[in-house]
Amino acid sequence: MEYFLELLLGGLTRGSIYALIALGYTMVYGIIELINFAHGEIYMIGAFTGLIVAGLLTMLGFPGASILAIALVCAVIWAAAYGYTIEKVAYKPLRGAPRLSPLISAIGMSIFLQNYVMLSQTSDFLPFPELIPEFGFMKGYNSIMSSSELVIVGATILSCIGLTLFIKFTKLGKAMRATAQNRKMAMLVGINVDMVISATFVIGSSLAAVGGVLIASHVGQINYFIGFIAGIKAFTAAVLGGIGSIPGAMLGALVLGMTEAFATGYVSSDYEDVFAFCLLVLILIFRPAGIMGKEKTQKV
Amino acid sequence: MSNLTQDTSQQSAMSFFLTAGCDSLPHALKKSFLAAIWFVFLTFPIMVIRVDTIDKTVVWRWENMAYIALSIFFGSFVWRWLLARKELEKDETKGETKIEALLTVIQTTPTIKFSLLCLIAVIAVVAPLKFTFLGSKLQFFDLYQTNIMVSCLVYVVLGLGLNIVVGLAGLLDLGYVAFYAVGAYAYALSNMHWGLGFWFALPLGAVLGTLLGVLLGFPVLRLRGDYLAIVTLGFGEIIRLVLENWGEVTMGPSGISKIARPGFFGMKMSIIDSTIYMYYIMIGLVIFTIFCVNRLQNSRIGRAWLALREDEIACQAMGIDKMKTKLMAFALGATWAGMAGVVFAAKTTFINPASFTFWESAIILSIVVIGGMGSIRGVIVGAIILILVPEYLRDFAEFRMLLFGAIMVLVMVFRPQGLISAKRKIYKYKASNTASAGNE
Numbered sequence: 001m002e003y004f005l006e007l008l009l010g011g012l013t014r015g016s017i018y019a020l021i022a023l024g025y026t027m028v029y030g031i032i033e034l035i036n037f038a039h040g041e042i043y044m045i046g047a048f049t050g051l052i053v054a055g056l057l058t059m060l061g062f063p064g065a066s067i068l069a070i071a072l073v074c075a076v077i078w079a080a081a082y083g084y085t086i087e088k089v090a091y092k093p094l095r096g097a098p099r100l101s102p103l104i105s106a107i108g109m110s111i112f113l114q115n116y117v118m119l120s121q122t123s124d125f126l127p128f129p130e131l132i133p134e135f136g137f138m139k140g141y142n143s144i145m146s147s148s149e150l151v152i153v154g155a156t157i158l159s160c161i162g163l164t165l166f167i168k169f170t171k172l173g174k175a176m177r178a179t180a181q182n183r184k185m186a187m188l189v190g191i192n193v194d195m196v197i198s199a200t201f202v203i204g205s206s207l208a209a210v211g212g213v214l215i216a217s218h219v220g221q222i223n224y225f226i227g228f229i230a231g232i233k234a235f236t237a238a239v240l241g242g243i244g245s246i247p248g249a250m251l252g253a254l255v256l257g258m259t260e261a262f263a264t265g266y267v268s269s270d271y272e273d274v275f276a277f278c279l280l281v282l283i284l285i286f287r288p289a290g291i292m293g294k295e296k297t298q299k300v
Numbered sequence: 301m302s303n304l305t306q307d308t309s310q311q312s313a314m315s316f317f318l319t320a321g322c323d324s325l326p327h328a329l330k331k332s333f334l335a336a337i338w339f340v341f342l343t344f345p346i347m348v349i350r351v352d353t354i355d356k357t358v359v360w361r362w363e364n365m366a367y368i369a370l371s372i373f374f375g376s377f378v379w380r381w382l383l384a385r386k387e388l389e390k391d392e393t394k395g396e397t398k399i400e401a402l403l404t405v406i407q408t409t410p411t412i413k414f415s416l417l418c419l420i421a422v423i424a425v426v427a428p429l430k431f432t433f434l435g436s437k438l439q440f441f442d443l444y445q446t447n448i449m450v451s452c453l454v455y456v457v458l459g460l461g462l463n464i465v466v467g468l469a470g471l472l473d474l475g476y477v478a479f480y481a482v483g484a485y486a487y488a489l490s491n492m493h494w495g496l497g498f499w500f501a502l503p504l505g506a507v508l509g510t511l512l513g514v515l516l517g518f519p520v521l522r523l524r525g526d527y528l529a530i531v532t533l534g535f536g537e538i539i540r541l542v543l544e545n546w547g548e549v550t551m552g553p554s555g556i557s558k559i560a561r562p563g564f565f566g567m568k569m570s571i572i573d574s575t576i577y578m579y580y581i582m583i584g585l586v587i588f589t590i591f592c593v594n595r596l597q598n599s600r601i602g603r604a605w606l607a608l609r610e611d612e613i614a615c616q617a618m619g620i621d622k623m624k625t626k627l628m629a630f631a632l633g634a635t636w637a638g639m640a641g642v643v644f645a646a647k648t649t650f651i652n653p654a655s656f657t658f659w660e661s662a663i664i665l666s667i668v669v670i671g672g673m674g675s676i677r678g679v680i681v682g683a684i685i686l687i688l689v690p691e692y693l694r695d696f697a698e699f700r701m702l703l704f705g706a707i708m709v710l711v712m713v714f715r716p717q718g719l720i721s722a723k724r725k726i727y728k729y730k731a732s733n734t735a736s737a738g739n740e
Contacts, residue, residue, distance in 0.1 A: 035526045048346060055351030056358060074345070081342050093383065093713045100472055101712050103526055104669055107474070108708025111662055115702035120347045120364070127353050228658070232537070235530055270545040277534035284531050285519045 006145075007265040008258070013149040013218075015257025016156035020211030021234030022241070022249040023163060024083075024204025030180045030244035031200050032095075037106035038086050039208060040231020041113035044224060046079035046209025047128070047216040048117060054129050068131040068217075075209040082113075083205025084198055092194070110231075118224040131217040148218040155214060159207055160250050167246065172199055180244070229273065236280040242290030251291060318377065320384035328377070336373040343368050382714050403677070403720070424583055429576070443572055446579050450647055452687040453582035454640050459667040459679040460589045461636025466665065467674035467722070468602060469629035470609030471521070472529040474661055475536025478516075479509045479634040481543060481656035483641020488556040488651050489549070498562035501642050509638020510631045517630035521623060536661055543653040555652025559645050578647055585643065589636060593676055596632070605629055606674075659701065666704045670711050672718025681720055 021043050028036045054071040062070070090109045094102045132148040167173035178186040179196045187193050215230075216222045233256065241252025256276060263275040283290065315325075322328040347368060350359040406412050427449075458480065465473045483505035490496040490504065520531045543550045550556075561574045562581060596602045604625045607615045616622050645651050663686065671682020690700045711718060 035530065045346065051353070052345045052349050052351050055353050056349065058353075059351075059356055059358065078342070078345060081338075085338070085342055090709050090713070093386075097712075097716060099526070100466075100470060101716050103472060103529060104665070105709050105712035107662065107665070108705045108712065110705070111701055112705030112709065115699075115705060117346060119698060119702060120343075121350060129353055232530070232534065236534075239527070239530070271541065274538050274541050277538045280534050281520070281531055284523055284527055288523060288527065 003265070007261045009145045009149065010265075011258035011261030012254070013152050013257070014260055015237075015254040016153045017211050017215045017230075017253075018234050018237040018256055019156050019250045019253035020159060020207050020214075021230055022237040022253045023160070023246065024208050025235050025238040026241075026243055026246060026249040027176075027200050027204045029238070030246075031176065031183075031197055032091070033099075034091065034102050035106065035235065036091075036201075036204075037103070037231070038090070038109040038113055039204065040227035040229075040234070041110050041117075042079050042083050042086075042205045042227070043208040043212040043230055043234075044222070044227030045082055045113065045117065046075040046205075046212035047222045047226065048121060048224075049078045049209070050075040050131075050213035050216060051126060051128055051222060054131055058129060064131075064133055067129075068133075071131060072210060072213050075213045076206045079205045079209030079212070080202040083201040086113075087198060087201040092197075110228075114224050114227065121224065123224060125221045125223045128216040128220055128222050130220065132214070146218075148214075152214045152218060155210060159210065163203070163207070164246060166203075172196070176200060232280075233273075233276050236276055236283075239280065239290055240283050242292040245290070245292045248290055248292035255291075316384075317381045320377075321380040328380070331380075332373050332376040335376040336369045339372040340365055340369050386714060404723075425580075443575060446575050448688065448691045450575070450578050450582050452684060452691075453579075453586050454644055454647070455664065455667060455687045456586050456680055456683040457582075457589050457636055457640045457643075458664045459671065459683045460586075460593050460676065461633045461640065462664050462668050463674065463676070463679045464593060464596065464605075464636075465629050465633035466668050467672075467679070468597060468609065469605040469626060471626060471629060472526070473532045473630070473633065474529050474658070474665065475532035475534070475539070476633070476637055476664055477656045477658070477661040478532075478536040478539040479512060479637035480641040480644070480660070481539055481653075482508055482512055483638035484645040484651050484655070485543065485550060485556075485641075486638070487642040487645045488559050491560050491645075492556060495560075498560065498642070498646050501646075502639055505638040505642035506635045507638070509634040509636070509641070512638075513631035513634025514627060517627045521626045521630060533658065533661075536656075536658060540653050540656050543656070550653075553653060555650060555654075557650040559649045559651070561649060562646050578643075582643065585639065590676060590680075597676075601625065601628055662701075663704065666708050670704075670707055670718060672720045672722060674722035675718065675720050678718050678720035678722065682718070685719075 021039065024039050024042070025036060028034060028039070050071040053074040054067050057067045057070060086109055090105045091102050094105055130148075132151045135147040135150070167176060175186070175191045175196050176199070178189070178191055179193055183193055186196075216226075234253070237253035237256045238249045239252070240256055241248030241250065243249075256279065259279055260272060260275055264272045267275075319325055319328050322331055344365070347364040348361050350361065352358070406416060427446075458476070462473065462476050465471050465476070486505045486508050487496070487498070487501035490501055496504070516532075516535055520528060520535075523531060544553050546552075562577065604615070604620045607618070607620065608622065608625055612622060644655075648655075667682040667686050668679055669682075670686065671680070672678025686704070690697055
């Protein structure tokens with residue numbers, strides 16, 4: 001029973017991380033119908049920025065909790081800046097081009113960013129300092145859930161609630177929903193569509209950066225390649241829930257995290273990634289619209 | 301006088317370059333300056349600082365900051381100029397560039413075309429051989445270069461195969477390397493267990509590739525373009541992970557070694573001879589591939605692919621079976637990957653799953669994209685540039701993938717048709733024919 005509980009909570013943690021990344025995918029897809037392949041790389045860059053800032057602050061002798069806060073803020077700022085720039089450089093000039101063009105551009109961007117980080121930092125695994133403090137009240141439950149897992153799950157829940165409220169009630173959120181529904185019409189009613197798209201990239205990237213720093217601190221090591229697998233899995237989660245739908249992405253991420261946790265726990269840990277990909281293939285074949293997505297008919 | 305007009309035209313070209321997309325020169329300078337500042341900020345943590353958390357040391361690389369600032373400042377002029385030029389081209393009727401015009405001349409004049417083809421053929425045939433010509437010993441390719449040429453030709457075949465899927469049918473396949481791996485493992489395993497020779501394995505690899513292509517294509521080809529990309533990517537990874545973890549059959553990450561080289565009626569060959577033999581096999585395979593792709597492209601099914609790429613719904617309205625056509629493209633693409641895999645295994649005599657990562661798919665895709673989607677000549681040129689240039693510029697080998705990625709983005713933004721664009725087939729009727737047809 002305890003093993004089951006451990007797997008359940010492990011799945012919850014995994015699912016939370018996937019959710020943070022999947023939200024970026026799903027938001028971008030909802031607005032410009034593009035799979036932002038470089039999104040996984042944003043997550044990786046967020047983790048690297050966090051590592052660099054945390055390393056600097058540790059050497060300067062800052063106290064533990066403030067390091068986490070500053071590293072998180074810096075990671076968010078830079079990841080958002082990268083997201084903004086990528087959109088301006090690689091996707092904006094391609095608006096109105098055939099669908100394949102921005103997709104290939106995105107793949108190129110992803111390859112570029114991975115190698116950029118590899119060449120300017122390192123290709124080895126880097127140890128990531130443990131930034132999340134051990135809570136006193138978690139002492140008794142350490143065998144099932146560590147405090148870093150608690151922080152990850154908590155941060156995800158908070159971000160999801162925040163994002164939902166933001167999309168529902170703010171002016172920018174309303175503009176986003178309008179742009180997602182019909183971009184031309186949104187332009188006609190005076191919405192600055194370019195700004196909305198940029199804002200989407202910035203928000204998605206910030207969430208990915210939060211995920212990057214937290215998971216890196218939890219796992220304890222990073223390298224330039226972490227974004228690739230994380231990106232694909234988060235995309236799987238987004239598709240699972242119905243791409244374009246925000247609650248769908250959260251649900252999909254949770255399902256994917258649980259599936260992976262139980263499959264590796266009860267079947268075999270060698271094939272961890274295979275389960276995720278098989279799940280992706282199966283969903284796309286049997287329910288391409290995802291759990292919460294709407295079936296869309298293609299119009300001429 | 302003529303000097304003066306040339307001067308002014310040069311001047312206006314210069315000022316167009318400097319102020320493209322801006323009101324005036326100061327405005328352009330300000331824009332470039334801001335871009336430089338922005339990128340310096342952007343790349344600051346990753347490019348400048350390197351922290352070693354174990355030794356607790358920090359390396360500051362301020363010189364990188366200066367490089368970034370300068371290259372972005374000047375690069376932004378080029379960027380804006382290219383963007384402005386692209387905008388201008390959009391309005392004008394699309395004229396051919398000089399290189400394209402030259403290619404058209406070559407293509408349409410039979411004497412030039414055939415003499416050029418003969419020249420290429422002769423060079424390709426004699427290149428790896430040692431021979432004496434007018435008293436001096438000549439050899440274009442030594443063993444090392446022949447080896448590189450063989451791997452380049454493998455990529456030509458792979459590129460042409462993927463070109464059917466991506467270029468002609470417009471299906472983005474990111475797991476192409478899976479079929480390549482299947483071909484390679486088919487030969488390696490059958491050779492290890494049953495001693496199957498290269499010439500039997502080649503069709504076997506092709507058939508297995510096709511079968512797998514149909515098997516995978518059948519369920520996933522109903523998906524829209526970008527979903528297909530992800531599923532094929534996932535599929536490629538599944539194949540690699542299975543190869544890595546299914547140790548009893550595939551020998552796991554350590555791979556399979558001592559794969560037999562291709563034989564020639566049981567003759568014993570030295571390494572040099574068999575490399576040269578491999579080279580000729582590849583030349584033959586490339587010619588066969590070009591022949592097939594060319595015939596396919598101009599056939600009924602090839603035209604159906606192009607139509608499907610341009611507009612699926614209109615295509616279905618014309619009575620083309622979407623599923624069957626797509627499946628055909630997918631399976632045919634996989635066929636060539638399977639064959640190339642067999643050749644790869646025979647060439648290196650050692651394979652392991654590390655040869656079949658996503659990067660391999662990315663390299664093949666960039667060959668097709670950069671060379672020119674849908675254009676046979678483009679893909680060949682792309683493969684030669686992308687594989688040969690990094691081989692000779694070993695010092696820059698680590699920048700290879702960085703450049704591939706950057707070039708992929710730039711090509712998509714500024715020249716979506718690639719280096720050598722595919723030409724639309726135009727049917728021309730002679731005026732007299734139409735006139736007489738009108739009279740009848």
